[in-house]
Amino acid sequence: MKVLVVGSGGREHAIAKKLLESEKVSQVFVAPGNDGMTLDGLERVEIGIFEHSRLIAFAKANDIAWTFVGPDDALAAGIVDDFEEAGLKAFGPSRQAAELEWSKDFAKQIMVKYGIPTAAFGTFSDFEKAKAYIVEQGAPIVVKADGLALGKGVVVAETVEQAVEAAREMLLDNKFGDSGARVVIEEFLAGEEFSLFALVNGDQFYILPIAQDHKRAFDGDQGPNTGGMGAYAPVPHLDQAVIDQAIETIVKPVLAGMVAEGRPYLGVLYAGLILTADGSKVIEFNSRFGDPETQIILPRLTSDFAQNITDILNEKTPDITWLEDGVTLGVVVASEGYPLAYEKGIELPDKTNGEIITYYAGARFAENGKALLSNGGRVYMLVTTADTVQAAQEKIYKELDNQNTDGLFYRNDIGSKAIKD
Known part of the structure; x- marks a missing residue:
């Protein structure tokens, strides 16, 4: 079979490379991809991630079995909805389900409604009200753009002044455009962060090895937040009991909640978690694989990734196996x-x-x-x-x-x- 991967980054390179390893896959196309991917035998398609009609036409013309959607902004734009409307299979959440990522306020409301542990918060579109909340809460405190901001819309402020300035840049200076038209201001949580991924169809899910990302630009977690500067998996110093607790208190209830909301989830769910003194809490949900975590998780997969995705799309139980050691x-x-x-x-x-x-x-x-x-x-x-x-x-x-x-x-x-x- 032939498959299509939408996206152009390191995450999509890792996904496409893993799919090409399958004996069942003859060709993997990546749209738009980047030239480095071609060194691994992947085929670039010069179509942008928002050109849904062109992508659909390409998939039909080339007998694509299914499409794997990588980037958050493509999912937020409803690419999966458009593919399904055209009678094509795509692995990724609908626009409504992907709101878990593209609106931090929506994700918070879901967590509150379904009792999922997360930081206390307030959501604001008015700068003066945001400022008053920051002053009342004190620092350290976290200021987030409500929408997508390429992993850069989060400021962990160590002082009230830094937090107020971050809110000013988002709400008044339009630093992140519409993504920062609202801000979510959160309690600062202390603890160790880790990434928990699951392949999902409705309330059925399959947990992947946990990973730990490094968001800050420089050594010692210094400098500005980035999309991620490196990662490793598994995380040997986190006990299985921690993972089990996160599955029970976070993964299961959020997926059940999305079904109850009429937004059943399909694709990769990424829970960015922090292990606090009170157990694991959610920092954020992403509606797709993480970058750079994908690049260190997929090399550990020992089963046929293309077959695994095919089975999940067809509501069959996939036979997923992982490298146990190292x-x-x-x-x-x-x-x-x-x-x-x-x-x-x-x-x-x-x-x-x-x-x-x-x-x-x-x-x-x-x-x-x-x-x-x-x-x-x-x-x-x-x-x-x-x-x-x-x-x-x-x-x-x-x-x-x-x-x-x-x-x-x-x-x-x-x-x-x-x-x-």
């Missing part, structure tokens, strides 16, 4: 200046093969068609599996030391939280 770890290489202004067109090192995988997020061929150049904030990610976190770190950072990364940067401490003193 740790998979990945480090993102980004353009200097990211997540703010950065340059494009930096020549990239050769693609790695074998024990170290290269996933491309922002890459294009030079005019000569040979050299691969940077074309985004996050450019590529190196991923490997080893017996321990330390061993995986050593392999990745040794490779990075040997690469020419002029004009690029990466964190040197991905996975270090898992290493006990």
